[in-house]
Amino acid sequence: MRYYSTGHNSPQVSLEEAVLRSTAPDGGLYIPCTVPHLPQAFIRNMASLSLPEIGFAIANFAFQGDVEGSVLHDIVNSTLNFDIPIIDMGDGRNVMELFHGPTMAYKDIGVRFMAGLLSYFTHQHSDWNTINVLVPTSGDTGCAVANGFYNVPGVEVWILYPQDTVSFFQEAQFASLGKNVHAIEVNGTFDDCKRLVKQAFMDEDLNKRMLLTSATSINIARIIPQTFYYFYAYAQLLKQGKASDGVVVSVPCANLGNLASGLLAREMGLPVKRFISVENQNNTFYNYLRTGTFSPQPSVQSIAPALDAGNPTNFARIAERLGNASDMGKVIHGYTYDDMQIVETMREVYERDRYLLDPHSAIAYRALCEDLQTGETGIALATAHPSKFSPAVELAIGHEIELPAQLMRFMNGTRRVTPMSSGFTAFKNLLMGG
Numbered sequence: 001m002r003y004y005s006t007g008h009n010s011p012q013v014s015l016e017e018a019v020l021r022s023t024a025p026d027g028g029l030y031i032p033c034t035v036p037h038l039p040q041a042f043i044r045n046m047a048s049l050s051l052p053e054i055g056f057a058i059a060n061f062a063f064q065g066d067v068e069g070s071v072l073h074d075i076v077n078s079t080l081n082f083d084i085p086i087i088d089m090g091d092g093r094n095v096m097e098l099f100h101g102p103t104m105a106y107k108d109i110g111v112r113f114m115a116g117l118l119s120y121f122t123h124q125h126s127d128w129n130t131i132n133v134l135v136p137t138s139g140d141t142g143c144a145v146a147n148g149f150y151n152v153p154g155v156e157v158w159i160l161y162p163q164d165t166v167s168f169f170q171e172a173q174f175a176s177l178g179k180n181v182h183a184i185e186v187n188g189t190f191d192d193c194k195r196l197v198k199q200a201f202m203d204e205d206l207n208k209r210m211l212l213t214s215a216t217s218i219n220i221a222r223i224i225p226q227t228f229y230y231f232y233a234y235a236q237l238l239k240q241g242k243a244s245d246g247v248v249v250s251v252p253c254a255n256l257g258n259l260a261s262g263l264l265a266r267e268m269g270l271p272v273k274r275f276i277s278v279e280n281q282n283n284t285f286y287n288y289l290r291t292g293t294f295s296p297q298p299s300v301q302s303i304a305p306a307l308d309a310g311n312p313t314n315f316a317r318i319a320e321r322l323g324n325a326s327d328m329g330k331v332i333h334g335y336t337y338d339d340m341q342i343v344e345t346m347r348e349v350y351e352r353d354r355y356l357l358d359p360h361s362a363i364a365y366r367a368l369c370e371d372l373q374t375g376e377t378g379i380a381l382a383t384a385h386p387s388k389f390s391p392a393v394e395l396a397i398g399h400e401i402e403l404p405a406q407l408m409r410f411m412n413g414t415r416r417v418t419p420m421s422s423g424f425t426a427f428k429n430l431l432m433g434g
């Protein structure tokens with residue numbers, strides 16, 4: 001399979017090159033040149049397959065031989081080795097809990113798959129030095145990436161985070177690992193962290209000496225594995241006899257990577273009637289769907305911080321496949337909520353259904369409730385465990401919640417942090433081992 005750039009001004013590349021480059025030289029994002037269409041018989045028979053079996057079949061279709069079958073099998077099995085429960089909330093509504101991985105956030109799935117691919121690529125090239133994954137984070141993304149790449153041979157991970165705004169709990173999730181995971185505390189803002197990484201990717205000298213890549217959802221290696229759970233969701237609902245005329249899927253959106261994966265799954269033949277894109281007050285995509293003008297804004301802080309993105313990077317992929325706002329509107333319904341509504345939703349659902357949602361998942365569920373028509377089957381993607389955002393959740397429900405053992409273990413480790421100024425020279429020296 002070859003990949004082309006949404007900028008239409010770069011050569012087509014192999015899977016390996018697309019993953020290593022992350023973005024195309026023209027600044028665009030890579031997408032598959034031809035999207036494989038799954039046979040209807042396969043889709044009908046998915047109900048009898050397990051989650052790893054579905055993942056393996058989809059990955060095989062998507063990569064078309066670019067990765068050896070036995071390797072792909074291992075990668076899928078180590079990526080999807082936890083449950084993805086689907087909760088029936090009544091009236092055709094369902095919630096899919098994507099957060100039972102090691103850091104209890106949905107990014108575990110895409111990141112761990114990408115780690116498996118990178119490790120396969122380095123294994124094939126004995127002449128390669130290490131691959132360096134550069135990760136600017138305001139707190140949440142860093143955890144999934146650090147843990148996904150932890151101990152992966154041939155890969156070093158550099159997490160850059162702002163000194164003052166990352167919580168003690170978030171820092172613990174990436175700074176207590178050690179080994180190939182480097183926690184760099186930048187004396188500056190999240191924007192400084194992003195700028196440093198961008199500068200590193202553009203520095204010719206540095207790129208001649210080192211292999212650098214990114215593990216955000218600009219990387220196609222994140223997008224492809226995130227299609228697996230859309231297929232799995234459909235398969236489960238099919239098994240229950242609820243998916244005969246397609247499903248509606250509600251997605252909490254920031255950089256639109258998760259939504260781009262869902263759209264790819266649909267293009268591969270998954271019967272999705274429509275998607276619901278849900279944003280907090282960083283609602284650039286919502287405004288685009290309404291007005292047809294894409295106007296990125298500086299991000300504002302909210303109580304659903306993983307959605308605080310004012311310039312959604314995967315917009316380019318979505319526009320490339322679906323066309324303009326009016327065409328997008330036929331497939332995607334947009335919603336946006338402010339902090340008050342987020343809190344209100346967590347409280348209402350908890351009181352009514354005794355079900356606890358984190359701030360991100362709460363608005364995905366709320367939009368599903370508002371958009372779903374009688375007789376339809378819908379599914380809201382729950383992207384994080386509520387305890388990851390306990391201050392907001394506790395505010396909503398009025399009492400404390402416990403940290404699961406899986407997250408507790410991070411709190412007890414020893415932190416290893418490298419403080420750094422926000423100047424590029426300092427970062428470059430650090431990368432080169434100075």
Ligand SMILES: *Cc1c(COP(=O)(O)O)cnc(C)c1O
Pocket residue numbers: 105106107140141217252253254255256257258259306307360383384
């Ligand atoms: C990253 C993240 C999202 C948003 O995903 P995008 O692919 O950036 O749209 C939603 N919820 C949580 C908890 C996240 O960590």
